[in-house]
Amino acid sequence: MEQRVYLDHAATTPMVPAAREAWLQQSAEFGNPSSLHASGRRQRQAVEEARELIAGLLGTRPSAVVFTSGGTESDNLAVKGLFWRARATSGADRVVTSSIEHHAVLDPILWLEADQGAQVTWLPVDSVGRIDEDVLAATLADPSGVAVCSVMWANNEVGTVQPVHRIAEACRAAGVPFHTDAVQALGHVPMDLGELRADAVTLSSHKVGGPFGVGALVLDPGLALTPVLHGGGQEREVRSGTLDAPSIVGFAAAVEHAVKGQEQRAFHLVTLRERLIGGVVASVPDVIVNGDLGTAPDERLPGNVHLSFPGCEGDLLLMLLDAAAIDCSTGSACTAGIPEPSHVLMAMGRSEEQARSSLRFSLSESTTEADVDAVVSALPGAVERARRAGGARAQVS
Amino acid sequence: MRVLAAMSGGVDSSVAAARLVDAGHEVVGVHLALAAKSSGGASTAGPASARASRGCCTLDDARDARRVADRLGIPFYVWDMSERFRRDVVDDFLDEHRLGRTPNPCIRCNERIKFAAVLDRAIAMDFDAVATGHYAQVVAGPHGPELHRGVDPAKDQSYVLGVLQRSQLERVLLPIGGDDKATIRAEAQRRAFAVAQKPDSHDICFIPDGDTASFVLARLGGAPGTIVEAGTGATLGTHRGVATYTIGQRRGLDLRTPAPDGAPRYVVAKDVATATVTVGPAELLDVDLLEAGAVTWTGLPLDAPVDLQVQVRAHGEAVAARIDASGARLRVELATPVRGVACGQSVVVYDGTRVVGSGTIEATSRVARA
Numbered sequence A: 001m002e003q004r005v006y007l008d009h010a011a012t013t014p015m016v017p018a019a020r021e022a023w024l025q026q027s028a029e030f031g032n033p034s035s036l037h038a039s040g041r042r043q044r045q046a047v048e049e050a051r052e053l054i055a056g057l058l059g060t061r062p063s064a065v066v067f068t069s070g071g072t073e074s075d076n077l078a079v080k081g082l083f084w085r086a087r088a089t090s091g092a093d094r095v096v097t098s099s100i101e102h103h104a105v106l107d108p109i110l111w112l113e114a115d116q117g118a119q120v121t122w123l124p125v126d127s128v129g130r131i132d133e134d135v136l137a138a139t140l141a142d143p144s145g146v147a148v149c150s151v152m153w154a155n156n157e158v159g160t161v162q163p164v165h166r167i168a169e170a171c172r173a174a175g176v177p178f179h180t181d182a183v184q185a186l187g188h189v190p191m192d193l194g195e196l197r198a199d200a201v202t203l204s205s206h207k208v209g210g211p212f213g214v215g216a217l218v219l220d221p222g223l224a225l226t227p228v229l230h231g232g233g234q235e236r237e238v239r240s241g242t243l244d245a246p247s248i249v250g251f252a253a254a255v256e257h258a259v260k261g262q263e264q265r266a267f268h269l270v271t272l273r274e275r276l277i278g279g280v281v282a283s284v285p286d287v288i289v290n291g292d293l294g295t296a297p298d299e300r301l302p303g304n305v306h307l308s309f310p311g312c313e314g315d316l317l318l319m320l321l322d323a324a325a326i327d328c329s330t331g332s333a334c335t336a337g338i339p340e341p342s343h344v345l346m347a348m349g350r351s352e353e354q355a356r357s358s359l360r361f362s363l364s365e366s367t368t369e370a371d372v373d374a375v376v377s378a379l380p381g382a383v384e385r386a387r388r389a390g391g392a393r394a395q396v397s
Numbered sequence B: 001m002r003v004l005a006a007m008s009g010g011v012d013s014s015v016a017a018a019r020l021v022d023a024g025h026e027v028v029g030v031h032l033a034l035a036a037k038s039s040g041g042a043s044t045a046g047p048a049s050a051r052a053s054r055g056c057c058t059l060d061d062a063r064d065a066r067r068v069a070d071r072l073g074i075p076f077y078v079w080d081m082s083e084r085f086r087r088d089v090v091d092d093f094l095d096e097h098r099l100g101r102t103p104n105p106c107i108r109c110n111e112r113i114k115f116a117a118v119l120d121r122a123i124a125m126d127f128d129a130v131a132t133g134h135y136a137q138v139v140a141g142p143h144g145p146e147l148h149r150g151v152d153p154a155k156d157q158s159y160v161l162g163v164l165q166r167s168q169l170e171r172v173l174l175p176i177g178g179d180d181k182a183t184i185r186a187e188a189q190r191r192a193f194a195v196a197q198k199p200d201s202h203d204i205c206f207i208p209d210g211d212t213a214s215f216v217l218a219r220l221g222g223a224p225g226t227i228v229e230a231g232t233g234a235t236l237g238t239h240r241g242v243a244t245y246t247i248g249q250r251r252g253l254d255l256r257t258p259a260p261d262g263a264p265r266y267v268v269a270k271d272v273a274t275a276t277v278t279v280g281p282a283e284l285l286d287v288d289l290l291e292a293g294a295v296t297w298t299g300l301p302l303d304a305p306v307d308l309q310v311q312v313r314a315h316g317e318a319v320a321a322r323i324d325a326s327g328a329r330l331r332v333e334l335a336t337p338v339r340g341v342a343c344g345q346s347v348v349v350y351d352g353t354r355v356v357g358s359g360t361i362e363a364t365s366r367v368a369r370a
């Protein structure tokens, strides 16, 4: 296969060797972790060790870790589960969330609003994509009937890190359950869930070098929620379904790798990110760098670069870079391959045109200076061609 | 060559793309998303979800096309052309109907989207050509590329490509026009494409139920009026709007009084200004003189009047005609009358299998009496 430059690690990142090894090794084992016999016990042993490992690494209790099929399920479980539970017990029907959530949170909330009568407060964000804490405070001033507040730890498109510790504190003071989607934050920012004290935290394995199809909701054991998947009740009656021991073991190994190497990784990524941004700004002078320009871990994800190229369509740029053996993303969700104008950029006050002119590069610890330089040298030509193609499109009529 | 293959998700464009890959071209597949998106999320203040725009049919077609592209191992993208399509094809279609004419939206789409917006974009992105799964052929001729009929008479689509001009033809590949449909289907089967048995599309793609009258009525609103008898001027009934009738239409007239001689009656004329639909016997539909504007030349422009053939509808017969292009418009004297020709239809001029040019019919009349 041709040598490609892969800069789409926020979409998914290759499995780290330790995770792959643990995953493969466990796949040779046999048994249902719920079975009472010896074969089952052996699998259960592996699952529980993985649970303990993850809990220890993230500063939480093993009983808080609920394994799921990934980020999407964890987000659905947190948002719907907390909403349904609160409505059933107290008639609460309010949801507070940001206007820049991933679709795995956004769409369940839109569904609750359209179909389940939820009253939603959308927290606005500033031009770098950080929520307005004054609006949050004003909203929580009357916390009655708020079933759940969900604000992501770090944004998957523009990389902006939210002040989750203060948000968690504000929710706690108001007595409102707080959920945060930490899928993009894990392994990239320091993460101590004991210190955060959120009620529910979403994690996904394949974003941190573990296998696909597994993740966790770290859920305060004292908090009840209504399950999304009913069945055997394997995970504390909160989530049903036979546990995938090999994937869970691989996930835990990936979390270990992610958490232990976080600081060093962040340093490496920020250095490369600044090299990429600097290179592109020099070669495409009218480029717009979106998101927080800060280099601190509470400002921006270290491996995220999000750029707008005025006059270009992001999907054409992506196509041209694809042909130049560079994998990146427009950052936003697709409808059958058609990029929607990103709701994140729109919430940040950008025009639909600018939203459509964007590309996201997401780096990993395996990214090299040569990868970054390949993008810097490919972009000017691609931008020029995409502009011509856009112009061609506007001319004909 | 670097070729951009327009992939609809149907059998024909799938085989077309496959043949280009086999021929050693560097092929990139593009599905054109043309269907209008339904707008508006449910949310009041929040971000609208993409969910609202996740349509049905186009999504399946895009998926089918992607599956074929993946099997061929070529890159595949979806280009959102829905805005352009709405403006240049759907709105044009409605505008034409509003004026009482009968447009062909497939021709507009080829003229303004597939072989204009898409082709220009492709060239700007350094592609050498755009390929489609149309049943027609581009053949090298003494004066450059020529457009010819597809070899399958039942499938020939040269008529809807009649608006293409030389400069476009130089950049167009039509890889399947030299075969008949059965051969193409068999080839799709042999290549194990899941779309091999997909039914042909016949209707106007943005009116999937085929009910053009309701589509037009819903968007233009009704302008009720009367249906009158040709010659006598007697009122025979009422209608919901002139735009919902086409010249030559027989069914759905709902006339209360039958013709005195019991012969079937057809729509023979429409007058938007007075909201009048005129019906009469079939003979009144026969015309032998056409005048057409918006003339395009696929081959060398004609200067002196010549005897050639013309076709006035997608699946119509070619008719011998004398073509006079000396004025701004095309004057087409038909050797034998043609029945039911409406303004707005395209007339495509052929020299045997070769497309010479086209025009949009602006006036029809009956000169010779049988």
Ligand SMILES: Cc1ncc(COP(=O)(O)O)c(C=O)c1O
Residues within 6 Å of the ligand: A010, A011, A069, A070, A071, A072, A073, A075, A102, A104, A152, A154, A155, A156, A181, A183, A184, A204, A205, A206, A214, A215
């Ligand atoms: C912020 C965020 N949340 C949730 C998800 C969904 O995670 P998964 O792919 O594990 O379902 C993603 C992945 O795209 C994400 O970036």
